[in-house]
Amino acid sequence: xxxxxxxxxxxxxxxxxxxxxxxxxxxxxxxxxxxxxxxxxxxxxxxxxxxxxxxxxxxxxxxxxxxxxxxxxxxxxxxxxxxxxxxxxxxxxxxxxxxxx
Ligand code: FES
Numbered sequence: 001x002x003x004x005x006x007x008x009x010x011x012x013x014x015x016x017x018x019x020x021x022x023x024x025x026x027x028x029x030x031x032x033x034x035x036x037x038x039x040x041x042x043x044x045x046x047x048x049x050x051x052x053x054x055x056x057x058x059x060x061x062x063x064x065x066x067x068x069x070x071x072x073x074x075x076x077x078x079x080x081x082x083x084x085x086x087x088x089x090x091x092x093x094x095x096x097x098x099x100x101x
Pocket of ligand 1: 033034035036037038039040041042043044045046079080081082
């Protein structure tokens with residue numbers, strides 16, 4: 001099972017491969033926006049992936065298109081609802097602002 005380290009708290013959780021990063025973060029008890037329920041439409045689940053990017057599914061056009069319209073996007077950006085976990089550990093940063101609003 002991949003281990004997800006969630007910053008800034010530094011909490012680690014195990015998650016099942018094949019689940020989304022959003023599901024793993026929510027299961028950990030952390031608060032993260034997900035207004036569109038994982039449809040790559042709201043952008044409120046925008047996170048930075050600091051380590052283990054290859055341990056996530058590739059970005060598809062819908063995620064890429066949504067990220068294009070979000071302020072503060074960088075090379076580490078992913079929509080947590082679209083990033084599916086493989087069998088590698090991930091370090092992710094929850095953003096302190098609603099960047100997808
Ligand atoms: S939950 Fe809306 S884009 Fe991820």
